[in-house]
Amino acid sequence: MASIKDVAAAAGVSVATVSRALNGHPSVSADARARVMEAVDALGYRPNAVARSLRTDQTRTLGLVISDVLNPYFTELARSVEEEARALGYSVIIGNADERPELQDHHVRTLLDRRIDGLLVSPTDGGSPLMLDAARAGTPMVFVDRWIPGVDVPVVRADGQAAVRDLVAHLCRLGHRRLAIIAGPAATTTGSERVEAFRAALAEYGLSLPDVYIGQGDFQAESGRRVTEGFLDLPEPPEVVFAADNLMALGALDAVRARGLRVPDDIALAAFDDIPWFVHTDPPVTAIAQPTGELGRAAVRALVDRIEGRTPRSVTLPARLVVRRSCGETHVPSQTPAPPTQSPSPVQRSTS
Amino acid sequence: MASIKDVAAAAGVSVATVSRALNGHPSVSADARARVMEAVDALGYRPNAVARSLRTDQTRTLGLVISDVLNPYFTELARSVEEEARALGYSVIIGNADERPELQDHHVRTLLDRRIDGLLVSPTDGGSPLMLDAARAGTPMVFVDRWIPGVDVPVVRADGQAAVRDLVAHLCRLGHRRLAIIAGPAATTTGSERVEAFRAALAEYGLSLPDVYIGQGDFQAESGRRVTEGFLDLPEPPEVVFAADNLMALGALDAVRARGLRVPDDIALAAFDDIPWFVHTDPPVTAIAQPTGELGRAAVRALVDRIEGRTPRSVTLPARLVVRRSCGETHVPSQTPAPPTQSPSPVQRSTS
DNA sequence: GGCAGGGATGTAATCGATTCCACGATCCAC
DNA sequence: GTGGATCGTGGAATCGATTACATCCCTGCC
Numbered sequence: 001m002a003s004i005k006d007v008a009a010a011a012g013v014s015v016a017t018v019s020r021a022l023n024g025h026p027s028v029s030a031d032a033r034a035r036v037m038e039a040v041d042a043l044g045y046r047p048n049a050v051a052r053s054l055r056t057d058q059t060r061t062l063g064l065v066i067s068d069v070l071n072p073y074f075t076e077l078a079r080s081v082e083e084e085a086r087a088l089g090y091s092v093i094i095g096n097a098d099e100r101p102e103l104q105d106h107h108v109r110t111l112l113d114r115r116i117d118g119l120l121v122s123p124t125d126g127g128s129p130l131m132l133d134a135a136r137a138g139t140p141m142v143f144v145d146r147w148i149p150g151v152d153v154p155v156v157r158a159d160g161q162a163a164v165r166d167l168v169a170h171l172c173r174l175g176h177r178r179l180a181i182i183a184g185p186a187a188t189t190t191g192s193e194r195v196e197a198f199r200a201a202l203a204e205y206g207l208s209l210p211d212v213y214i215g216q217g218d219f220q221a222e223s224g225r226r227v228t229e230g231f232l233d234l235p236e237p238p239e240v241v242f243a244a245d246n247l248m249a250l251g252a253l254d255a256v257r258a259r260g261l262r263v264p265d266d267i268a269l270a271a272f273d274d275i276p277w278f279v280h281t282d283p284p285v286t287a288i289a290q291p292t293g294e295l296g297r298a299a300v301r302a303l304v305d306r307i308e309g310r311t312p313r314s315v316t317l318p319a320r321l322v323v324r325r326s327c328g329e330t331h332v333p334s335q336t337p338a339p340p341t342q343s344p345s346p347v348q349r350s351t352s
Numbered sequence: 353m354a355s356i357k358d359v360a361a362a363a364g365v366s367v368a369t370v371s372r373a374l375n376g377h378p379s380v381s382a383d384a385r386a387r388v389m390e391a392v393d394a395l396g397y398r399p400n401a402v403a404r405s406l407r408t409d410q411t412r413t414l415g416l417v418i419s420d421v422l423n424p425y426f427t428e429l430a431r432s433v434e435e436e437a438r439a440l441g442y443s444v445i446i447g448n449a450d451e452r453p454e455l456q457d458h459h460v461r462t463l464l465d466r467r468i469d470g471l472l473v474s475p476t477d478g479g480s481p482l483m484l485d486a487a488r489a490g491t492p493m494v495f496v497d498r499w500i501p502g503v504d505v506p507v508v509r510a511d512g513q514a515a516v517r518d519l520v521a522h523l524c525r526l527g528h529r530r531l532a533i534i535a536g537p538a539a540t541t542t543g544s545e546r547v548e549a550f551r552a553a554l555a556e557y558g559l560s561l562p563d564v565y566i567g568q569g570d571f572q573a574e575s576g577r578r579v580t581e582g583f584l585d586l587p588e589p590p591e592v593v594f595a596a597d598n599l600m601a602l603g604a605l606d607a608v609r610a611r612g613l614r615v616p617d618d619i620a621l622a623a624f625d626d627i628p629w630f631v632h633t634d635p636p637v638t639a640i641a642q643p644t645g646e647l648g649r650a651a652v653r654a655l656v657d658r659i660e661g662r663t664p665r666s667v668t669l670p671a672r673l674v675v676r677r678s679c680g681e682t683h684v685p686s687q688t689p690a691p692p693t694q695s696p697s698p699v700q701r702s703t704s
Numbered sequence: 705g706g707c708a709g710g711g712a713t714g715t716a717a718t719c720g721a722t723t724c725c726a727c728g729a730t731c732c733a734c
Numbered sequence: 735g736t737g738g739a740t741c742g743t744g745g746a747a748t749c750g751a752t753t754a755c756a757t758c759c760c761t762g763c764c
Binding site for chain 4: 013015026029053055056
Binding site for chain 2: 044046047048049050051053054059070072075078079082086093094096098106109112113114115133221250253254257276279282283284
């Protein structure tokens with residue numbers, strides 16, 4: 001593969017001139033520039049990014065460590081991240097942690113070894129020493145979706161509180177009283193926050209969230225299945241299962257079907273994270289939708305701000321409820337009973 | 353960030369000794385090795401992969417250019433690729449082409465600039481000059497899923513012919529006679545092959561595939577919607593729509609639902625590529641499943657063989673039909689009418 | 705005792721770029 | 735005509751590793 005020396009030789013100039021010509025430096029004669037370009041074309045020369053990175057100490061690359069590539073939510077996030085990064089002149093290297101802390105560490109480590117310019121992380125746990133050290137050492141970092149408290153790193157996330165309140169209002173209106181949740185790992189913020197938001201919303205309606213109605217999942221389908229089976233085995237099973245992510249909802253659907261039961265007649269289902277497939281499941285699933293694309297773009301902008309010396313800002317965007325049929329039919333689409341303390345935010349009603 | 357020089361200074365040895373100690377070179381005294389390790393720990397030193405790559409001319413990184421991250425099929429492929437690569441000591445950088453040839457070229461170019469050791473590609477088109485040149489120039493390359501004819505590059509793919517024949521058998525048994533297909537781009541092998549396999553299978557049953565029953569899609573949901581609407585507007589609409597990938601099937605489902613029609617009563621649906629969600633759609637979708645994980649692993653092994661000087665082999669694995677309810681109920685699960693010329697391969701019947 | 709052989713280590717070249725500094729040429733102003 | 739500024743260019747240092755080669759010292763054998 002041709003190097004800058006070959007180009008210099010072919011163009012009859014020094015490597016310094018080639019470098020300047022290629023980088024748009026002003027003081028290069030038109031003649032020299034033309035000869036360089038010609039040599040570049042003739043040789044099919046492309047600058048070696050490895051060498052360049054070594055010299056300039058920047059890779060123009062962002063690392064993105066997500067919790068699970070098989071989760072459509074993260075996949076959409078990854079797509080928007082790459083898109084925005086590309087627009088800003090950066091590449092993205094994705095690391096998939098598969099919800100496993102040690103795998104997450106593996107990716108953080110190799111990304112750091114590659115001297116990426118900045119790191120976007122959706123942590124699978126409370127934060128490994130490795131990640132915490134990196135943050136303290138000054139590696140530009142931004143948390144997206146999930147975050148780690150007590151670390152001085154900007155966070156870009158969606159706030160689901162209002163949407164969860166809307167969901168509970170919807171559920172109560174349909175007459176449900178025994179509501180259960182499949183939670184994510186307590187070590188993740190999204191794991192604990194969603195439970196707390198749910199509990200708080202229930203409290204507003206005078207309902208409690210007993211421990212037996214809190215199932216411990218891990219954001220993967222299999223755990224949704226297992227927890228749902230546990231719920232169904234209860235002497236008094238819940239009337240509604242709220243899954244804290246879309247994969248656990250899929251698992252719940254599997255479990256319900258395996259018992260020969262029907263949603264929403266036998267048990268209602270709702271999920272956090274809306275995905276295109278929810279429109280076509282049987283029945284269509286009521287879900288809380290995050291502005292995923294916006295989240296990804298905002299996270300990249302914050303990270304690049306940090307990298308390029310500007311001050312990054314944390315961003316919180318609202319999630320919203322999308323009502324479908326998995327919690328029962330709303331026969332009276334007229335009045336929504338306002339919760340005691342606070343009026344609900346506008347609810348989007350899906351066309352399906 | 354500490355460099356090898358800092359370690360050398362702290363350990364009181366030369367950089368050469370540090371390098372040797374870290375790379376397990378035999379002729380390093382136990383004493384020196386210990387002092388180096390101590391210094392490494394104390395400084396939190398990690399070798400700079402950029403510098404190392406420049407010197408050794410290898411990055412231990414594979415590039416993977418896929419057609420669409422939002423497609424669960426490719427996402428699963430990417431996961432298995434990364435897994436196998438990691439097991440073999442390589443990292444993977446994913447480039448998402450979004451089914452756009454120019455974006456594919458962008459990723460191939462930046463991957464090449466980064467001097468990745470090898471490239472795994474699922475081409476979105478017939479092959480850009482860039483990619484062809486890279487292959488000819490000797491860049492280790494392997495095609496996965498889709499490929500480009502006439503290029504001397506190993507191909508790892510699934511053969512869907514038998515499964516498509518099984519599908520047509522299933523469809524005929526259910527009494528369907530007017531079968532249509534939503535094809536992928538003709539420039540992709542999977543785009544044209546699936547149409548040909550379908551046509552050939554129909555021929556075995558004495559059926560033809562008229563041009564109006566071949567819709568031109570692009571493997572994205574929106575095109576599936578558009579093509580399906582076209583089919584429904586026909587004076588004589590097809591009884592079955594076979595989508596050449598799962599996203600176009602999703603679009604078809606959207607279109608059918610928007611008209612207030614029902615699957616399979618008004619129109620039957622089948623898809624290439626099986627995904628977990630197909631179990632829970634309304635109705636569950638009959639699909640042709642590829643051994644995706646195996647494909648990804650085999651592709652990595654072939655590429656690494658090529659990189660490390662062994663001879664890579666092309667691999668073709670069989671796809672299989674998974675029958676669900678989207679084509680109609682099979683009330684008589686007894687006898688399958690054998691096609692005239694060839695007996696069908698075993699059909700997996702889904703538990704759903 | 706001397707020399708060969710080999711183990712441990714250091715010096716320095718190298719990978720392919722960027723960039724500081726120096727130098728020669730040109731040009732303008734005084 | 736000369737001094738100084740400007741422009742275009744090349745030489746060489748540099749980034750952080752790896753590794754060929756040289757060196758030194760110790761051991762063992764004749």
